Amino acid sequence: MPARPNLQTVVLSMSAQDAIAALERLGLSNYGARVFVALQQLGTGTAETISDVSEVPRSQVYGAADDLVERGLVEVTETTPKEYRPVSLGAAREQLTAELERERDRAFENLDAIRDEAANQQGSQGVSTLRGRQPIDERIADLLASATEVAVFVAPEADSLSTEIVDALRARASAGVAVTLVTATAALQDRFAADPLEVIVMGEDNPADFAGRALMVDEATILLAVATGGDSVTEEALWTAESSIGRILAAFMQSGMASGRERNSDGESA
Structure with missing residues (x-):
């Protein structure tokens, strides 16, 4: 009889996929979202271990992780090899929320400028x-x-x-x-x-x-x-x-x- 799938593993996999999709909607790249989710599972990881969990090519993990570091979502320890650790979920939530607010404000400032230009040209x-x-x-x-x-x-x-x-x-x-x-x-x-x-x-x-x-x-x-x-x-x-x-x-x-x-x-x- 074939082995029954581990229900917990299936649920976690579905949760990870949903989290990745949601993080992409919040502005992360697919690789960045995968690396961030993998770090939630690992706690701390090297590029190799992150690659194994996230299914992101090891050569791409470095760039994705460094981008997360720049966005304040991940900490890096300069060991050999480098180790990455996610910030707390509360800090990550605040950071992503602040980024969304900045992007929202920038978008509507530009839209206001566009409308002002259009209003100035209304006569034609x-x-x-x-x-x-x-x-x-x-x-x-x-x-x-x-x-x-x-x-x-x-x-x-x-x-x-x-x-x-x-x-x-x-x-x-x-x-x-x-x-x-x-x-x-x-x-x-x-x-x-x-x-x-x-x-x-x-x-x-x-x-x-x-x-x-x-x-x-x-x-x-x-x-x-x-x-x-x-x-x-x-x-x-x-x-x-x-x-x-x-x-x-x-x-x-x-x-x-x-x-x-x-x-x-x-x-x-x-």
């Missing part, structure tokens, strides 16, 4: 489109934050205002930007009563039937958003900044606001 990019309520809310808040002189936001209902949009409206108004909120919801006047921004409540006879949300920033940036399905998740938007079409749309938007103000004024005087 024409019209951009967005889909989904959350991305559109974020874009509206970002565009509001860029306002230096004028910002007009058309919000048919209270639900049209996310927390980040409200914060952006208040922040720009407090910074001295001429902020106007156009709505069909009279209750929003009370909500912003203590804020230095103008709230215009359009009457029911206003010809602009509030097809959706709209934003104008500094008379050159425009965002238009409409619901394309039965819920806000399917909201779609287009926006353009510092472009000819943006200035044209801004002119139409200003004309509509002037008309709305006039109609409201006539209604109040009547």
Whole structure:
């Protein structure tokens, strides 16, 4: 009868494979991960013993182990032959976590730089489109934050205002930007009563039937958003900044606001 496999050995082998795969995802090379796992089993090992356990060619163990030493994950004893010993798992965890955080920060710093470059070139990019309520809310808040002189936001209902949009409206108004909120919801006047921004409540006879949300920033940036399905998740938007079409749309938007103000004024005087 053939010998039954040692269940403990099988489990340890599977754990080692999982650990190697996880360490690779954390940034170690395959050989580096294999050497580090082998050292957890050995405690201390030479290139030869590490090679036997890790199945890494002995000639490659030296480079992989030296890389682990440089990363603060392994200690080396200058004996003949050299012996390698892993740092504690707690120290290794902190070291790898710190490396991941540095790489994360570096990645997003570069992404920020890329987006800034793209924003500077926006005038030549024409019209951009967005889909989904959350991305559109974020874009509206970002565009509001860029306002230096004028910002007009058309919000048919209270639900049209996310927390980040409200914060952006208040922040720009407090910074001295001429902020106007156009709505069909009279209750929003009370909500912003203590804020230095103008709230215009359009009457029911206003010809602009509030097809959706709209934003104008500094008379050159425009965002238009409409619901394309039965819920806000399917909201779609287009926006353009510092472009000819943006200035044209801004002119139409200003004309509509002037008309709305006039109609409201006539209604109040009547």
